[in-house]
Amino acid sequence: MNFFRKLINSKWLQHLTFWVLSVYAIASYFSISSLFSFIDVIYALIFHIPLMLMVYLNLNYLIPKLFLNRKYLAYSILTVANLGLAYAVHELVFEIMLPMVPSIYMVSFVDWRVLVQIFGIYLVFTTLIKLSRSWYTLQHVEKENLS
Secondary structure, eight states, rough: OHHHHHHHHHHHHHHHHHHHHHHHHHHHOOSSSSSSHHHHHHHHHHHHHHHHHHHHOOOIIIIIIIIIITOOHHHHHHHHHHHHHHHHHIIIIIIIGGGGTOOOOOOOOOHHHHHHHHHHHHHHHHHHHHHHHHHHHHHHHHHHHHH
């Protein structure tokens, strides 16, 4: 039972589960037919390059260095820049890098507004998860200190 609890609480397994579900959701969302194919999964994996860059930049740098240190203005400005960076990386991958590969024909047909909404949803969702985990940890530490 202890092994199972450690496994469930393991960060890498939580992240892996989140991203696998995310690839499935994105592949389903962008799939042309009701059943998604191998190319839909490939598209979803490539789509996750800027998404993961944005999320981990936010989780590992912006939140701990700025938000948790109450530098809200800097956090807000850099979060908007982070969204812009993710959009730029998406354009770089789909408009410049993928067309250079001769055997792959893949186009991002997503309107920029939808793309920014998707990126924004991931940014808000992962930020809320990070902040709630931090709050839970703080509550747990305070409870231990009191007892």
